Amino acid sequence: MPSETEKAACKRKTRYGNDFAAQQALKKINPARRAKMPSRTYKCTVCFGYHLTSSAKK
Numbered sequence: 670m671p672s673e674t675e676k677a678a679c680k681r682k683t684r685y686g687n688d689f690a691a692q693q694a695l696k697k698i699n700p701a702r703r704a705k706m707p708s709r710t711y712k713c714t715v716c717f718g719y720h721l722t723s724s725a726k727k
């Protein structure tokens with residue numbers, strides 16, 4: 670079961686249909702324009718899509 674934190678994160682994040690699309694989006698992010706850069710993708714347990722995160726933990 671997804672936690673409330675995961676549900677809230679899912680709501681405000683962009684959803685990608687697959688890991689490849691998420692990886693491509695990650696590459697397009699300009700580091701100079703973002704204070705907190707997403708560094709990896711993860712499979713969402715709420716929507717079963719993929720999101721980007723700057724968090725190192727799983």
Ligand SMILES: [Zn+2]
Pocket residue numbers: 679680684713714715716717718719720
């Ligand atoms: Zn999600």
